[in-house]
Amino acid sequence: MFLKIIRYPAYVTLLCMAVLCMAVVSPMVAQAENTKNDQLKRGELVYKRFCSLCHGANLEGQKNWRIRKPNGRLPAPPHDETGHTWHHADELLFGITKLGMIPPYAPADYKSDMPAWGDTLSDDDIWAVIAYIKSRWPEETRKIQADINNEALQRQRE
Numbered sequence: 001m002f003l004k005i006i007r008y009p010a011y012v013t014l015l016c017m018a019v020l021c022m023a024v025v026s027p028m029v030a031q032a033e034n035t036k037n038d039q040l041k042r043g044e045l046v047y048k049r050f051c052s053l054c055h056g057a058n059l060e061g062q063k064n065w066r067i068r069k070p071n072g073r074l075p076a077p078p079h080d081e082t083g084h085t086w087h088h089a090d091e092l093l094f095g096i097t098k099l100g101m102i103p104p105y106a107p108a109d110y111k112s113d114m115p116a117w118g119d120t121l122s123d124d125d126i127w128a129v130i131a132y133i134k135s136r137w138p139e140e141t142r143k144i145q146a147d148i149n150n151e152a153l154q155r156q157r158e
């Protein structure tokens, strides 16, 4: 008898749980969205200030970027979907940006105009600029790169 009084019908319990869930989860989702937007804004600023000079204001890269210049160096490739940035996993893009074209990203004697940004930019800035670059790709390109990413992470774990 006593138990019957304090026991709420199942739907009340469920409703309470749902409300509680929403109260906890939706601010978390909103927070994550805000953090993501902040990161993209920061990435865009970093891109405009430090990368656009070579990789282009619209991520279009330099002219004839596939052809080496007379000094043997490659022009800056586009970071949009017409380039090959999206062929690479995030870790590699991060490494190249932070350390430049040195082993393991390029042979030891490789000469490149791509600067190393590790002394200028924080790791967060570098992740932000990579997030910004990725945000400019079409959905399909993002999906393919996400697969490449997962494969790379898988390999790391093996």
Ligand code: HEC
Pocket (backbone or CB within 6 Å): 046, 047, 050, 051, 052, 053, 054, 055, 073, 074, 075, 076, 077, 083, 084, 085, 086, 088, 093, 094, 096, 097, 101, 111, 112, 113, 114, 115, 117, 129, 130
């Ligand atoms: C002074 C010109 C210059 C600036 C500024 C520059 N880059 Fe580069 N970047 C290059 C060149 C040239 C290459 C091609 C490297 C090679 O293969 O020799 C390159 C290649 C890259 C790659 C490899 C891309 C791929 O598809 O393999 C990444 C990633 C990259 N740059 C990121 C950045 C980011 C992020 C910034 C800004 C923080 C930046 N770069 C600023 C010249 C530049």
